[in-house]
Amino acid sequence: MISFQEALQSILSTPLPLVGDEKINFTNSLDRILSTDIYAQENIPLAPLSSMDGYAFNYEDLEILKTQGLEILQDNPAGSELSICKKGCAIKTFTGALMPKMTDTIVLIEECQVQNQRIFLHQDIHLQKGAWVRPVGSNYQSGEKLLQQGLKISPYEIGLLAELNCNFISVKQKPKVGILVSGSEIIEVGEKREHNGQVRSVNNHLLKAMVEKSGGQAIVYETLQDDKDTLLKTFTKMLNECDLIVTTGGMSKGDYDFTQDVILEHSDVIFKGVRIKPGKPVLFALSKSSKKPILGLAGNPNAAAITFYLFGGLLLKRMTKQKAELKILKAYLKEEMTKNDQRLEFRSVKLEVLEGKYYVSSLCKNNQSAIINNLCEDRALVIFDAEKKILAKDTEVDIILLKEFE
Numbered sequence: 001m002i003s004f005q006e007a008l009q010s011i012l013s014t015p016l017p018l019v020g021d022e023k024i025n026f027t028n029s030l031d032r033i034l035s036t037d038i039y040a041q042e043n044i045p046l047a048p049l050s051s052m053d054g055y056a057f058n059y060e061d062l063e064i065l066k067t068q069g070l071e072i073l074q075d076n077p078a079g080s081e082l083s084i085c086k087k088g089c090a091i092k093t094f095t096g097a098l099m100p101k102m103t104d105t106i107v108l109i110e111e112c113q114v115q116n117q118r119i120f121l122h123q124d125i126h127l128q129k130g131a132w133v134r135p136v137g138s139n140y141q142s143g144e145k146l147l148q149q150g151l152k153i154s155p156y157e158i159g160l161l162a163e164l165n166c167n168f169i170s171v172k173q174k175p176k177v178g179i180l181v182s183g184s185e186i187i188e189v190g191e192k193r194e195h196n197g198q199v200r201s202v203n204n205h206l207l208k209a210m211v212e213k214s215g216g217q218a219i220v221y222e223t224l225q226d227d228k229d230t231l232l233k234t235f236t237k238m239l240n241e242c243d244l245i246v247t248t249g250g251m252s253k254g255d256y257d258f259t260q261d262v263i264l265e266h267s268d269v270i271f272k273g274v275r276i277k278p279g280k281p282v283l284f285a286l287s288k289s290s291k292k293p294i295l296g297l298a299g300n301p302n303a304a305a306i307t308f309y310l311f312g313g314l315l316l317k318r319m320t321k322q323k324a325e326l327k328i329l330k331a332y333l334k335e336e337m338t339k340n341d342q343r344l345e346f347r348s349v350k351l352e353v354l355e356g357k358y359y360v361s362s363l364c365k366n367n368q369s370a371i372i373n374n375l376c377e378d379r380a381l382v383i384f385d386a387e388k389k390i391l392a393k394d395t396e397v398d399i400i401l402l403k404e405f406e
Contacts, residue, residue, distance in 0.1 A: 001273040001280075004344050010270045010284060011314050012324055016293055019173045019243055019319050026161040026169050029153045031215060033172040033320045038147035040164065043137035047082075048099040052132040055090040055112065055119050056103035059129040062121075064088055065107065069118030076100060090119055099133055106132035150321045152215070172320040174217040177312075178242035179207050182224045182231060182259050183249045183299060202301045202372060203248040210308055214316045216244070228258040235262050239287050244315060246308065249299030260296060267294055275386065277345040279307035293319075301372040306346055306381065309402065331358035331380065331399045337391040345384035346400070348374040360399060375402060 002010075021035040050056065057070055064070060070090040076083055078096035085091050085100040093099065093106065107127060112119040121127065140146055146164070147157060153171075161169065181204045187193060188201050204220045211218040219242060224230050238245050247259050260272075260283060267285035274282050283296035295312050297304040310326065317324040331351070339345055349360040360382055363374055383398040384391065391397060 001275055002271050004274055004276050007271050007274045007276075007282075007284070007311070008314075008326070011311050012318070014270055014284075014286070014293075015291070016315065016318055017243065017291060018321060019175050021170050022173050023168050023170055026158060026166050029158060029161070029169060029171060030155065032153050032174075033215060033322055034147055034149050034151045034153060034157075035170045035172045035321070037145050037149050038161070038164065038166065038169070040140045040142055040144045040146055042142050044139040044163065045134055045136060048104075048136060049134045050076075050093045050095060050097050050099060050106050050132060051134050052106060052108055053094050054092075054106040054108040054132060056085060056093040056100050056106055057090040058085065058087065058103055059105045061088060062127065065090075065112070065119065065121045069115065069120045072114070072117050072119060104133065105129055108132065150323060152322065174215060175243040175316055175319050176241065177211045177216040177218050177244045177246060177316070178238035179204055179211070179218055179220045180224070180231075180234060180238060180245070180247045180259075181249060181299075182226060182247070184225045186223050186249075188223065203297075203299065203304050206301055206305055206372070207246060207248070207308060210305065210312070211246075211316075214313045215320065216316050226258055228261060231258050231262045232266075235266065239266075239290060239292060243292060243319060244312075245287075245292065245294045246297065246312060247294070248297045248304045263294055263296055275343045276307075277341050277343045278303035279310075280343065282307045282311065284311065302348070302374060305372065305375055309400075310346070326400060328383070328398050328400060329358060330396055331360045331382075333382075333391055333393055333395045333397060334359050334361040336393050337362060337382070337384070339384055339389060342386055344386045346381040347384050348379055349382050349399075351378045351380040351399075351401070358399065360397070379403075 057065065061070060070088060073085065073089050073091050074083065076091045076093040076097045078094055080097060082098050083091055083100040085102045091100045107121060111125045112121050146160060181201060185198055186201045187198045201223050204223060208218040208220050221234055221238060224234060249259060263283060263285055267287050269283065269285045272283045273280060279298050281298050285294045287294060293315055295315065297307050314324045348363060350363055352359045360380055379402050381400040381402060
């Protein structure tokens, strides 16, 4: 049995096989992991542009603008060909339009008045040279690195890729994650329950969704009875077909917990058992033959979900060369919390935002490993130190968000 920090360090430092790369169209790249750096191929903007609606003029004519007024030559909407301005003149230029030749400054429409086709600067306006002009390369310059490998692509990166004219990009392949649920008491969704000792198959669906949310490709194998020979046959197949193997159930010390026996016989164990609640039986190993990672989780849904969140998500990030870390935030307790267990606890709590700060409070249900509904809706995990028995009201605590908070 090791500490959580020791387990976390093993997850973050153990050498792992990496997945390969593939080329895809940038429009299909949402939530994919960039596998190469992206550089600008040209300056943007390519030429000086107006950033506001106003009048383009040469700053050397500022005194004329104040006294005699500048003659308005024409309009210059965005998308127009390059125009030319003359001394003592101005061209009405709109946002995004090319700055006319012989101009270098924009005076805003509201900063001047028009009289007899001339513009005059309001007396209280202080105008600087280059005002409201986007210079060449002010967005980015040719050769500048704009996106770094390992980045998870969001809608904003897709917008940038379109501007960069990157039709096809290189991304990491989605790791194939094999999910194996075992237990003679498990029946599938829609299957008729024959007695009250049978439970619905939750973990295969839960973990499939978590894998896909984490950027992996889930492969769910048939739920197996507690039979060692069948488990071994399926486990061997998974090692051939998957990049990461995740099992749930059969990780304790019962007479019918064969899953861990199969794993132990065919892998090198990095750790088995972590002093945390929930999920104490969690196992991390590497296949003896292929060095592929194996994560053995407890069978209870809450424990399986939390330990996969803590460990499985980091493994997927490492296999795709992303930055792997747990994002720990701060929150305040709305009420006192107590515990009797001596383990480090990841306690499910209700999450709220009040006046720009996170606040957490206890759930009506207790924190047993089987209560999956404790993770639904706006929830977080409070990190309850092993040494502490009481957390007082208004205490600042460490939390981990289970999902995007809206």
